[in-house]
Structures are given as structure tokens and as C-alpha cells.
Amino acid sequence: MRQYLLGPSFLGQSRITLSGKESQYLTRVLRIKQDQSFAGIDNQGRIWDLKMDSIGRDSCTLSCSQAEQGKAKVATDTMPSYAGPFPRIFLYQCLCKGKKIEQIVRQATEIGVEEIVLVQSTYCVSDFSNKSEKTVSLRTERLESQIKEAIQQSGSPIATHLNERVLKLTEVPGHWNKKGLGLFFHQSEIPDQKSLYGLLKDLPMEEPIAILIGSEGGFSDEECTFLETSEFKPVLLKTNILRAESAAIYAISAIQVLLTEK
Template sequence: VLRLQIGEQFRALLPNGKEALFTITAIGKSSLEVAMTGDIRSIPESVIADEERRATLPPLPPIILCQALPKGQKMDLIVRQAAEAGVSLILPFVSQHSVPRLDKSTAQQKLERWNRIIKEARQQSGSDVTTRIEPITDMKGLLEFWEQQKKITPNSQAILLHQDPLAQGTLHGYLEGNIQSVHIAVGPEGGFSDEEAAQCIEHGFKPLLLGVNVLRTETAAIFATAAVQVLLLEKASWILSNNSIA
């Protein structure tokens, strides 16, 4: 929006979550005046091309990001990036290595802030996924949430990002078949404890080591989300490729 001029158009989300096309009518030093237009003929070719591209993409199963609370303001960045990337649900939780220990009042303030960040991120990115964020829970709450999700969508997959190669499985292999939803569990600085990793694996989480580099927790979250999305989007292509090779 910052690069646009008077008369140019852009898409934005309305408070009701629906998308609309706007035309810039005036630009001030710190403000912008726009008019909502419904004239389909005035939509720029770039917007039409983007709509056509989106229409060709296969529907993705929901991606749920289970994020252990990191230090400082890192969670703000994680929430923003997750919303921009189209994550359906964010489940923040406190793990053994989480430094923040929030009281009820502070936790509620954080939740309200994260909801505002999600709204801004969706408006900025134009994401058509309604990202939600749950209240902060703990490891027990995370596992209970996962068990409940398995009852609703039995063909769901849960992936545990871990700093050690606990298994030989690959992300490609974990996402084979008719996946109904993908849960990604990311630890805080220091990762998951051995006890937490064992608990998650016992409940059906698949351990995964992302490459050879040690990633920051805020990097790991968006890295894993993007990797899952790309594999799911290209699943039809690599299934066809495998069949042709066979």
C-alpha cells in the first residue's frame, strides 16, 4: 500500500472477514482515504491474475501451530508470520524450557495483543484463512488438545520439531496419504526436554529434525509451516511423478 498512488487499487479485509477492492482517493502525511469499489472492470490485471492463480491451488488441510512460549517479544513475530502464512490455529503453550511464566491477567493481555496482530497480518497479507489463537496452555493441555483433534479428524498428522534426530522419518513421508490436518509442535529456546519429547511421541507425534542447522524457535516455526505448505501444495505433482516412474 505504501507504494501505491491516487487512483490505484488494492484488496483488503473488512472487519467481517470478507475481502473487498478499494481505490485510493487521497493520500495524507499519515493517512489514506479510500473508496470501496464493486466495478469488476476496474480491477487491475495483476489482481485478476492473482485471483486466477489462487483458484487453481488445491485446498490445503488446516495447519495448526503448537508453539512453546519463547523469550521476549518473539511470540509476536511468530504469530504475525503464522497468520501471514495461512496457519489456521495457533496453540501457545508453556513447556519446561519456557522462560515466560505468565499470570492469568498477563496471559489475557498477551492473547488480546496476539489477536490484534493476527487481524493486522491478515489484512496486510490478504490471507483468506481465518487464523485463530487459543489461550495459553501447558504440555498437558497440548496433548489433550491433540487427542481431541484426532477424534474429530482421524487422519491428522502431528509433527514434533526436535533438535536431535529421534527418528528416520521424513516430512515427505509423514505427509503421505489423505491428511485432514497437520499439527506442528515447536519448542522454545533450548527445545523440548527429553521427557516432553517422549510424551509427545507416545501420543503419536512424529519427531522431525529440520536440516543440519540449529534454528531459532521463531525461525523454526515459519520454516516448518512453509515446508508443510509446499509439500501439501505440490502433493498432486509428486504423486503423479511417482506413479509415472513406477
């Protein structure tokens, strides 16, 4: 564990008590001992200095103090040396089959995406619209677990969030609401499109970027037209044919490198 992800109930308290799985994870899996200090991060991306105050049979108590200058006092030598700034990337990912979506969510979190929104598009094989509430809830729990594990293991300073519901593709522009640059990555040439570098070269680091990635079948012509009329810019990745799970990580990585190193 590079850092411990404090849950949504943490609101900056100086002491918190953990029970059940969370307590077992720290005391039995990671074997954190009494009086041992370690790094934490909350859902707002703030870094905390944590110390194990006491360990009970099925609970433990931590003391919490916000880290000075955003850097924990105690960190392993495997913590990332780069602490930002990071581009503000919001991933709109069309549903993929099997465990591909879990892989995308985990890797996007490791890279430092701010929010992940799942999207239902024309060519999606997976369809959440007719699933029971229990099935959807279990799938969400698995994805949240992937995010938590990725933040803790990667040491990411970005507290990645998963949007609470799956959007239809037609809802994406309204949900994004022109907060910044909107891009969609597709599989074919579209007239008069700019390169990814051309779209990003004058973009400030702090401006939010939405990237929309298709499912295994990409986007239909109608969806491409709809997105363009909604002011999303088309991008064709100049590489080999990529699987949906590869395209998402490739696109996020390309954007991050272009913006952090320009």
C-alpha cells in the same frame, strides 16, 4: 490493505456500522471514500464485497455482499494470485521470550495457518501461569492485532484464529484429539523416525496437521517421550541450528510446499 478483516460480531449482515478505531482505520488511515468498494474477509474465511455507504464524524457504514465463487469484485493488483487449496495447519507454539512470539504469530498468519495455540513447556523462559488477568489480556490483544494486520496485508484467504488460552504441553494431545497427523519438531535424532516427506507423501491435502514447535531450549527428553506415546510423530529438520522463531516458519513453509506441490 489487501482486504479488510470483518470482526467477530459480523454474522453476514447486509449492512454494518463501524465506530471508534475501526472507523478511523478505514476512513482516516486508509482514506476509503464514500461509495468506494473494497474486499473483505470474515472469521470463517468467506470473502465479501464491501462498499463504503456513509461516513460520519466517528463512524461509518458498509454494505456487504458475499463474493461470488469466493473472489472479490474489487481487489488490488497486489492480491495473491494463488487462492488455494491450502493445507490445514494448526500451530502449537511453545512460548518464546520478548517479541519473538509476536513475530511467529504474524508470519504464521501470513503463510496461512488455520489456528495458533500457545503452549507452556519445560524450557519456556516466558511463563503465563503466574501473570495477572490484565497482563494476559493485553498480551492476547497484541497477538490478535498482529493476526488482523497480517490477514489484511497479506490477502490470506485463511482466517487464522488464536486459541483463547495457553495450554500446558501435557494438554496438547487432548486438545488436538487426534483430528489428524500430529508432528513435533525437535533438535536431536530419535530412533526409527520418518522424514517429513515420508510422513506427508500420502497425506490428503484436506487432512488437518498439528505441528508443535519448542521454545528457545527445545523439548526435554521426557516431553519427547510423552509426545511419542501420545502418537505425535517426531521430525528433525535437516538444516542448520535454527532459532525458535525461524524453526516455526521453516516447518510451516516446508509442509505447505510439500503438500501443495506434490
